[in-house]
Every structure is written in structure tokens, then in C-alpha cells.
Amino acid sequence: MPDIKLIGLDLDGTLLTTTKELTENTKKVLIQALDAGIEVLVATGRPFSGIPKELQKLPGIHYALTSNGARVLDIRTEKVIIEQLLPLESAIKALRIFEKYDTLCEIYFHGQGYAEEKKLSQISRYHHNPHMWDYFRTTRKFVPDLWELIRQEGQAMDKVQALFADMDERQSAWNELTQIKELKPVGSLSYNIEVNAAGVNKGTALIALGKMLGIPRESIMACGDGDNDLCLIKEAGLGVAMANAEPAVKAAADYITTSNDEEGVAKAIEKFALKK
Template identity: 60%
Template sequence: MKKKIKMIGLDLDGTLFNNKKEILPYTREVLQRAIDKGVVVLVATGRPWSGIPDELKDLTGMRYAVTSNGARVIETKTQKALIEHLLPVEKAKKILETARKYDTLQEVYFENRGYIEEEQFEKIYQYHKDPHMWKYVRSTRITVPDIMTFLGQLNKPVDKTQILFADMEERARAWKELEQDKEIVLVGSLGYNIEINGAGVNKGMALVELGKMLGIEREEIMACGDGDNDEAMLKEVGLGVAMENAEEQVKKAADYITGTNEEEGAAKAIEKFVL
């Protein structure tokens, strides 16, 4: 007999959000019903906390969040970090040095916020292929004159780095170069980016670790996702749910395939397995 689901980790882009980056009323209702039932419902995203919409932050009973692909797990009320698996600042500098060999936009996530160079901030449309991402980036990023100088002044570990590419051949070459470093892990949930965390860091590991803190077993955790940064998460938890719009390797990692993000498939899966 399968164990009762006590925790649900939810990816955002391509999963909880529709293609316009919206959370539809039925999805919001299902999330609230699950929370009211006593289930720990939380986002498990590559975004920093500052990049999560207020309508999710304000959801009554949403107490935790997995951010930056598992690098940081926070208590939402206080934004206090409960779990941290950070990237050393010198490692982040080396990653960005590699990125600067190519036509790229570089970002650094630190303590729940994303940072970007002022000059590149004005050129996000050249790198983000999805126009719906333009508004998101413009409303959530903090600009700095120079990202490398910022890292030097910071001199602290960061959550993760992200590199956006204008040219996919350059992305392939940069990926090959970066993956030689066994102290980092690469994913690319947007298809035209590379997200870099410390080796072994992923959303699933963070969910399981939080579960242990809350007395919830791995088999009692459900997760929904669609991108390559969700593959490890779906393998780590007791019930991995892939969206119909998910990448093929993500579907193969899942225990169940639900509808697309446009069909509110995540909410339907929660109704099926939890409610």
C-alpha cells in the first residue's frame, strides 16, 4: 500500500504556470484545498524567492519554498534559510569568466535575489526567447555596474549562477567546457540557458532534506515538473509527476504523466493523488 502524500513540491515555469506565466483559478483553489487538508505544499523552483509571484507568496499556509534549484530552502514568513547548499564565490567567478568568452547574459542569485549587470539588463530581449520572461526579469532583478566586481565585493558563497545564450552553438560549446568541472552541476530548464549549482544540488534533494526536518518520509513526498532541472526531483521523491509538455527524459523519470501546464495538469494530479 502506498503511503499517504504529506508534501507536494511544485515547479513553476511550464508546470504550475500556464504559458503566460499565470496561475489560473482552479490551480489556486486546488493548492489551497491541499494546504487546508494539512499537506505541506511548496514551490520547488529555479527562481530566487524574489522571483516568485505574490499570489503564491500570499497563499495561506504556504510555509516553505525550495529556490535556486535546491540551493536554498526558506521559511517563507521570515525568509530565513533552513537549508543551504551554496556555490563558493571563487567558483562562481570562474564560471562567469567562462561565460564571458561567449555572447551571453550572466546572472548571480544571492540570498533570495537575482543580480544582473546594468548594461545587460537593457538587452534581455536578445537572450530571453520567451517575451513573457521579459516582464519577469525586469520586475525582479537588481542591477549592478559589473557582475565580477559585485562578486569580489560580496566575497560570500552564492545560491547559483545562470548564463543565457544568444547562440545555441555557443551554448553547446560552453556546456562542454563547464561540464569538465566535477564540482558543479549544469541544467538548462529554458533550453537557451545554463544554470549552475554546486555538485549534487537539486530540488529533489532539498525536498527530501526538508521532509526529514518535518518528519515526512521520502515516500510521502510528491513533486511535479517539466524541465531538465526537475528530472532529479522526480526521481528523488516518492511520487514523481511529469507534465505532458515535459521533456522526454523528464517523462521517463516520472511515475505518472499528467496534462499540460495549459490544461492545469499539476492541479489535476494533486486532485487525483491527494484530494
């Protein structure tokens, strides 16, 4: 097996525990990989502003793959080195579908997520995981009207997202979105839908970054658990699924590690990258 030179790590359900923590042992293993000269980066559906500060500031982490591959940044300069945005017209089509249902909608510009102020008090209705409530409150900017913000910005977005109160409505919205060829809907949570431009995903973005760094596909490892990690697992030379991963992700993986609450990422890095 080739030496691993680049590792892309999903956050929620993968690197972070159910309570959204980075364990001390996992942090230690990340540092060991970085000290060994391996490029380690988060590969997340979150915007840049949603990446925990302790990961942004971890010495040796140079890059961040955000919004499912729509933006890849050099953390040291916050310069965008890969950008694959959702055209404004396409974003509006997705939002019009979301508006038909009982949803909390979010839009993402320049690595920042925005939501409407009136939905903040209703977070428990839409974020079914209580461990996501504080993350949402502390990383989003709240505005009176998303459509007014869209008019002010007047440009392409990183992605759009909706959180659904009702799962039957989520399925109906999913069916509508998949009929629009220019959109790529994915779900990182059982109750959300994220929409990127067609062809945009974590996997192609990670491979593109590897090419820029002179790292071949076979030397790239990725870990994930959700629907938005499927392309990540398929594209990487070594795709690792968490024990808590979706069945399709497990089926596509080269290896299944333990769960995110059992430090599965740390174990996989030790096994394949550090070769302990």
C-alpha cells in the same frame, strides 16, 4: 499508495501557464490541499525574489525551495533552513566560461538575482520567451558591473546563470562546464544554463526538508518539466511529469499529467493527494 503529505512544485512550465499565470482553478486546488494539511511548496530554479507574491502570501504555504535547492526558506520568517551554496571560486570558474560567449549573466546572492544594467535593453536577444521579459525586469536588481558586486560580497552564491543568444555557443559552454567536477550545470529553459555546486539539486533538498518535517519519501509528491526537475522527479516518492516535459523527465516519472496550460498540476493533486 501512502497519503501524500508534502508536494514540491516547479513553477515555469509546470505550475504557471505559458503566460506565467496561476489559474484560478489551480489556486483553488492548492488551497484545498493546504486545508487538508498537506505541505505545498514551490521547488524552483528562481531566487526567492522571483516567486510570485500571490504564492508567497497564499495562506498555509510555509516553505520555498529556491535556486534549484541551494536555499530552502521558511516563508513566514524568511529564515534559511537548508543552505547549499556555490563556493565563490567555483562560481568564478563558471562565469569565466560564460564570458567567452554572447550571454546575459546573472548571479544570485541571498535570494536575489543580479544582472548588468547594460543588458537590460537587450533582453529580447537573450530571453527567447517574451513571457519572461517582464519577470526578468521586475525581479532582478541591475548593477553597473557584476564583478564589482562579486568583489563587494566576497562570498558564496546561491547559483549563477547565463542566457545564450546562440544555441551552438550554449552547447560549447555546457561541454566545458561538465568537465569541472565541482559544478552542476542544468537547464530550466532551452537557452539557459544554471550552475549550482555539485550535488545540489531540487530532489535532495525536497527530501531533506521532508526529513526535517518527519515526512517519509513515499509521502512526497513532486511535479516538474525541465532538466533541473529531473532529480526532483526521481527523488520524490511520486514523481509527476507535465505533458510538456522534457523526454528524460517523462521517462523518469511515475505519472504524466496534462500540460501546464491544461492545469496538469491541479489534476495531479486532485488525483493523488486529494484522491478525487
